[in-house]
Amino acid sequence: MMIVMQEQASESQIEKVVEHLGEQGFDVHRSTGALRTVLGAVGGNRTFDFRLVEVMDGVSEVHRITEPYKLASRTFKSERTVIQIDDLRIGGDEVVVMAGPCSAETEEQVEATASAVRRAGAKVLRGGAFKPRSSPYSFQGLGEQGLQMLRGAADRHDMKLVSEVMDVSQIELVGKYSDILQVGARNMQNYTLLRELGRTAKPVLLKRGISATIEEWLLSAEYVLAGGNGDVMLCERGIRTFESYTRNTLDISAIPVIHKLSHLPIVADPSHGTGRRDKVAPMARASVAAGADALIIEVHNDPERAKSDGAQSLFPEQFDRLMTELRIIAPAIGRSICLEPVGGKAWGR
Amino acid sequence: MMIVMQEQASESQIEKVVEHLGEQGFDVHRSTGALRTVLGAVGGNRTFDFRLVEVMDGVSEVHRITEPYKLASRTFKSERTVIQIDDLRIGGDEVVVMAGPCSAETEEQVEATASAVRRAGAKVLRGGAFKPRSSPYSFQGLGEQGLQMLRGAADRHDMKLVSEVMDVSQIELVGKYSDILQVGARNMQNYTLLRELGRTAKPVLLKRGISATIEEWLLSAEYVLAGGNGDVMLCERGIRTFESYTRNTLDISAIPVIHKLSHLPIVADPSHGTGRRDKVAPMARASVAAGADALIIEVHNDPERAKSDGAQSLFPEQFDRLMTELRIIAPAIGRSICLEPVGGKAWGR
């Protein structure tokens, strides 16, 4: 931590800051310049609230030197984390595509959608059974019945399953059916939930809160990592800005930023990131071009009749075309997208 | 809902929209102008996702006519709600001040702070026992022991108590000690929690999420109201903007906006709203001048040694001076601030 004193700071103000930091276990080094005094403080506690010093008399600015997260940082672990689920590798050379409906509605809908996205090259089925909805009057999901539908379809099509867990009380149930536990944007700072997920053995897909800074997001990942679960993938899904034409603004620059600050894989969600079907494909392409390790995309066999998020769900044929485009883009950054045979069928061009 | 078609929309595109809305239970009225067709749709479901229509071919814009919340709206209930806890009235003529430490740390700290804020005119003691912290390595609160300290001090000084509940599992425990259950900004969209709070008989103080629109905030209140608990007060505590000099930007205009849209009382939190001790008093004064029904302010008997939020906690003498200033301002809007005798002592000017 570096403390910049004001030019007119008095000697006694400076001493009071030095003393205060000493009490908190910091070693303080003082350097007096022509214009002002700067204090360097090392040691002390990672969680020390630097704003405490910021409001002391005579203090101009305080800068933290160390990132507040540790296990999530690239300083701590320099090689990238690859999350392995059987033979699926997230964070490796292949860009993994997760696709499926917003929520499970019926057996037919889940089966039709899963079969279509699998055929196009998706390796993970997405779908919700517990839905966080901003209105209490909206469809809230089918619960366990939905999970059963999703698991069945995933198994039939040799896919992994990712599904959202909204609450500590749902971890066990969702974990019974799902391969990846998703934490929604609204729960990014539900610390009780994150702490519990740190104790499970399932990979966690942690969505960025709608207005979370990258630092806060990594601190939330730290909660899971600190609990002993190292399989965390981060998911950029759009931030809130002043622009309201799109539902959110997909922060594509977060992809290379995360790759620089952290070793964890980064997933992009162009469906929630835009909220409009006609913007999903361009933003999915952009995400892969920017280096995303995986995509998660909403597809529905009949989006105009979907019970939730229909406006941002692709038709199966749109998803198919998108996958073709992505296979052209991925090699530009030395990566590939699902080309091996599935059920005896090879993808290619 | 009003649907504005594009100027070049074809007849078949228009018909497809009309048909789709009909299927969803809407009565559709079509008006064809010189340049474009506009469709008015009434009836149908309050939770219908209007974006579904927005992405249909030929559609230019869709406007919702009805607010998505109902019980929280002034349309539903035109007179203002006053929340009564024994003889304390929140939302009435008196501006109620809630004050106390960020979190309970020791018996001495709680007692010293409670006694000081009570003397200055606060009628509700604030203080946390379960703390949501962005870092897993920070102080997380004393739990039940903290609640006992707070309840004891509140009782000794004839105050009500407001304390945060972070999770469904804490409702019973916190409810046993606290008069008002606080929902933190990070939990504003924790729907499982909100739903449960709708089933309790305790008043709820619902903080605005750091990037929640006023509409989303009222929808979260709706979750509690829809469960049968009508005693919800909203609390503005700062939103996230591009400006980083202050920790958040206290949106004071939300105070008159809430008074227009809703019948629920509105509380302002200048401590979290600014994050800096030296900005708390000006923003507290501004909040009262703008019409806030109550304030919630962090005060600590020794803020420089506080375990959390010390930088934004007032010294007791600062709080005292602030209360004097507020007593001058309140009459400008026809209100008062705690002037009746407490423990035999009358406040004055």
Added chain:
Amino acid sequence: MMIVMQEQASESQIEKVVEHLGEQGFDVHRSTGALRTVLGAVGGNRTFDFRLVEVMDGVSEVHRITEPYKLASRTFKSERTVIQIDDLRIGGDEVVVMAGPCSAETEEQVEATASAVRRAGAKVLRGGAFKPRSSPYSFQGLGEQGLQMLRGAADRHDMKLVSEVMDVSQIELVGKYSDILQVGARNMQNYTLLRELGRTAKPVLLKRGISATIEEWLLSAEYVLAGGNGDVMLCERGIRTFESYTRNTLDISAIPVIHKLSHLPIVADPSHGTGRRDKVAPMARASVAAGADALIIEVHNDPERAKSDGAQSLFPEQFDRLMTELRIIAPAIGRSICLEPVGGKAWGR
């Protein structure tokens, strides 16, 4: 400037940074800690682009120590600036109120409005003759004819006049009629204009850009100050945030922040800050309670027929009532609002 190296930074990376800073005229002090090296750099150029170092290999973070502005800072001048125009003092004990129409439309409108606001206690008439409009098809102002109307009314009612200058080419003309030259929010970073205004002898009212940080705003003031014109007042008029219920979000906390960072007076504009007539009074009261040195408020004798900004213009009787409320609030912070006699009439309570 302080440069924090990454933990794994190599010796040669560190040396490259030291060398680069040396070339730029900095004295560099190196301190090697257990985990990482931190470099302190002093001297060098105030305008050195610190991002140049930020992107060098091995660098983790760079913190600037000195504010980039100088003349505008309280470090440079610790006592507050009072701008004096004849016997009017902006930044002194009295809160000055500027009021009038958005733009001059007719002689009758200007006279009726000026006379009403003067009677209620305004000392400066506001009004535009050149209007920046987001649409090329909107009313763009009356030009010199408008300035003549405004000057005439100001003189008849013993008021000062503030009017906007949009372009270098208008400085002379507007300066001929107006006592204070206003720079609009959209022009806050029109450096050609600011530079020219630095060479005039008229006080400048510099509005904050809709998304300008406080630092950028002070840097824009610096352009005027550096040209030799010390009479700059800053005007907070609302920033753009995600919330769209109000047109902008009036950042009231900017008032105490400016008072801390700078010696310049701060004016609040609740009309543009909210964009809605029914929110102007609460936000005007809040601004005074927070310590604003002056207010600038749109009032129109017939707002429903105004050619611009009618929706945010007060009716004269609303303005009158507001002034009465403000006179109650000002003493809470040791200030007053226009109580001396005007035209033989004394205001009182």
Added chain:
Amino acid sequence: MMIVMQEQASESQIEKVVEHLGEQGFDVHRSTGALRTVLGAVGGNRTFDFRLVEVMDGVSEVHRITEPYKLASRTFKSERTVIQIDDLRIGGDEVVVMAGPCSAETEEQVEATASAVRRAGAKVLRGGAFKPRSSPYSFQGLGEQGLQMLRGAADRHDMKLVSEVMDVSQIELVGKYSDILQVGARNMQNYTLLRELGRTAKPVLLKRGISATIEEWLLSAEYVLAGGNGDVMLCERGIRTFESYTRNTLDISAIPVIHKLSHLPIVADPSHGTGRRDKVAPMARASVAAGADALIIEVHNDPERAKSDGAQSLFPEQFDRLMTELRIIAPAIGRSICLEPVGGKAWGR
């Protein structure tokens, strides 16, 4: 325009609104539903300030039906505009790359940079001679001498030139040397400048203001188009959000949004959009993948010694590698990037 009345609106309130709209030249159609009255108003003035109605008693919400811009809209002109400068076509099948230094500094620097970017495939040289700088103490550009250097280099390498014009007074001079006149983000709402540019015959590159909505941006384009200059290209260069890790947030979704709303070509500026050299390539790739018609990228022959924007300027070899990556991506969306011979040399793979 559609006006939704409050449920409790009285008959006289409704009539007052109808009357007011009638006075303004609107035809009003009234439809009375079970719960509330909705008024549809057509005709009237495109620039009518709908907020005037919004603040009338009894009014709940007002929705505008028509976009406020006309010439810039796809409704007005459905086929995409291709801007032709000799044989260069912006908005056609080829993605055009503009590259060069932030500002002209020396003959050597301009020549070395121009030659390198031309070799890699850029067809337009970018470079500034008049620089808008947030600090008055920063390098402000070489003026006409810089323009001469840039023009010389462009001619020697058979490139077009784009350079910024900051003020009406510079149009003639910059226009003498430059093929495309750039309007910077800070000037996006400098209407005096836009209006003048509407009278020139040179193509205009209009950068999006740092916090401009897409609608405001199109309205600014409208100023130029309305003056008779149809050759406007829009340039997304990052918006201001709460995230401060990157200097700005490049809003890549603006690319497909502009393509939907307007016929004008859209350019992406990943240099200003990120502010950091190491993020330029990923964001350039993402922009092409999302459908950008052109890119504008800062490249410097010695970025570490650049007088401005060095931190975000690519080294020539980084630019070269980026162009190779872009040539892989462009075909995914049916486009190409500069493959024809330049100076006898063919690019290819």
